[in-house]
Amino acid sequence: MRVDATAAHGDNRFALPLASMNGEEQELAAAAVQAARATFAQFGDKPDSAFYAAPGLTAKETWERVVEELARVCVVAALDGTRDVPLGVDDLELIHRGIFEPVFGSSVAGFRSSDEFVDFPIYVGTRARPELRTRHGASPKQIQKRLRHALRNFDGGLTALARQAAAQRAELRDAVEIAVKLYVRIIRIHPFMDGNGRVAWAAFGYALRRCNLPLVEISPTLDTRWALGTALRRDADQDYGPLVDIVTSTLRTSGDSQFRAG
Amino acid sequence: MTIQYTDYTAPQGLYVATGTQLLPLASAAGATAFVGGAVQSGIGDVQDAAAVAKVTHAAVASAR
Numbered sequence: 001m002r003v004d005a006t007a008a009h010g011d012n013r014f015a016l017p018l019a020s021m022n023g024e025e026q027e028l029a030a031a032a033v034q035a036a037r038a039t040f041a042q043f044g045d046k047p048d049s050a051f052y053a054a055p056g057l058t059a060k061e062t063w064e065r066v067v068e069e070l071a072r073v074c075v076v077a078a079l080d081g082t083r084d085v086p087l088g089v090d091d092l093e094l095i096h097r098g099i100f101e102p103v104f105g106s107s108v109a110g111f112r113s114s115d116e117f118v119d120f121p122i123y124v125g126t127r128a129r130p131e132l133r134t135r136h137g138a139s140p141k142q143i144q145k146r147l148r149h150a151l152r153n154f155d156g157g158l159t160a161l162a163r164q165a166a167a168q169r170a171e172l173r174d175a176v177e178i179a180v181k182l183y184v185r186i187i188r189i190h191p192f193m194d195g196n197g198r199v200a201w202a203a204f205g206y207a208l209r210r211c212n213l214p215l216v217e218i219s220p221t222l223d224t225r226w227a228l229g230t231a232l233r234r235d236a237d238q239d240y241g242p243l244v245d246i247v248t249s250t251l252r253t254s255g256d257s258q259f260r261a262g
Numbered sequence: 263m264t265i266q267y268t269d270y271t272a273p274q275g276l277y278v279a280t281g282t283q284l285l286p287l288a289s290a291a292g293a294t295a296f297v298g299g300a301v302q303s304g305i306g307d308v309q310d311a312a313a314v315a316k317v318t319h320a321a322v323a324s325a326r
Contacts, residue, residue, distance in 0.1 A: 027288060028276065028287055028288055028293075031287070031288050031289070031290065031292075031293040032287070032293045032296060032297055034290070034293065035290060035293035035294040035296070035297045036297045038290075038294065067297070067300075070297075070300050071293075071296075071297045071300060074296065074297075074300050075287070078276060078287070079276075082276065161265060162265060165265045165266055165267070168266075168268060169268060170266065170267050171267060171268055171269050171270075172267050172269055172270035175265065175267070198300065201299065201300050202300070205296075205300075209276075211265055212264050212265045212266070212272050213272055214272065214273060214276075214277040214278060214279045214284060215276070215277070215278045215279070215287065215296055215299075216278065216279045216280075216299065217278055217279065217280045217281070217295040217296065217298060217299045218299055219281075249281075250279050250280070250281045251270065251279045252270065253281055253282065254279035254280055254281055254282065254283055254284045255279075255282075255283050255284045
């Protein structure tokens with residue numbers, strides 16, 4: 001039996017169907033969903049297994065629906081960032097529910113329960129020779145505490161950045177680092193059984209907008225994955241720098257000069 | 263709170279930085295760039311992630 005998407009949103013603003021949105025939110029979300037439909041074919045990664053098949057849908061249909069919901073949710077999160085809406089631990093779970101509940105129903109969405117542990121792959125090694133390794137997500141009992149900590153750090157970083165801006169000393173790389181750290185920390189905690197990268201990406205867009213920065217397109221190259229893996233390491237070689245550099249460079253080379261005053 | 267930078271001028275409104283250009287999110291190209299980043303936001307490789315998730319799910323199921 002298919003999930004009734006219109007019944008899934010409840011009080012969750014991240015699960016609001018397009019028809020229930022208004023103004024700018026609806027226009028942008030509709031564009032993103034349309035783009036998701038139009039661009040789906042170009043992505044080679046189409047999990048084709050029972051694991052990804054939602055009730056009443058094939059794996060392919062499921063993947064397409066999830067991508068559409070993801071596009072919509074990312075727009076809502078970005079607009080929240082633009083409007084300086086605070087982001088709490090509960091909101092991260094609502095983002096996950098917003099993406100997956102309309103497709104899978106409520107049973108699979110939300111934080112991992114106390115008996116659900118998860119591993120995930122990361123690229124480590126050297127930049128020239130990345131190697132695939134497995135990492136453990138946080139213990140289920142630690143998930144909410146660690147997410148609170150990550151969000152507190154983000155808020156603290158924003159406050160410091162605002163102080164720097166008031167003194168006309170705020171620099172792009174400092175802001176990118178604040179947003180990247182939130183993105184990486186969510187992935188490091190891995191609060192969900194599935195969809196962690198997607199929720200973290202939505203939060204990353206939110207974080208960039210809180211910093212008054214554009215959203216970014218980051219190609220999933222081996223170098224980018226190595227940079228993310230390096231940020232996720234737990235040893236002495238852990239470093240946010242490579243990923244911060246990639247995002248900062250993406251922003252700088254995207255036409256900032258045409259908007260520069262004078 | 264609109265933060266201004268000494269070394270970067272952020273565009274006003276919602277844009278997507280692709281590395282070569284800034285695209286309005288409301289445009290088809292901008293939305294496509296944004297959605298592409300979101301779709302590909304899996305860690306490592308999507309297929310690797312799927313494999314790990316399946317193994318983990320199986321382990322959890324067998325433990326119950």
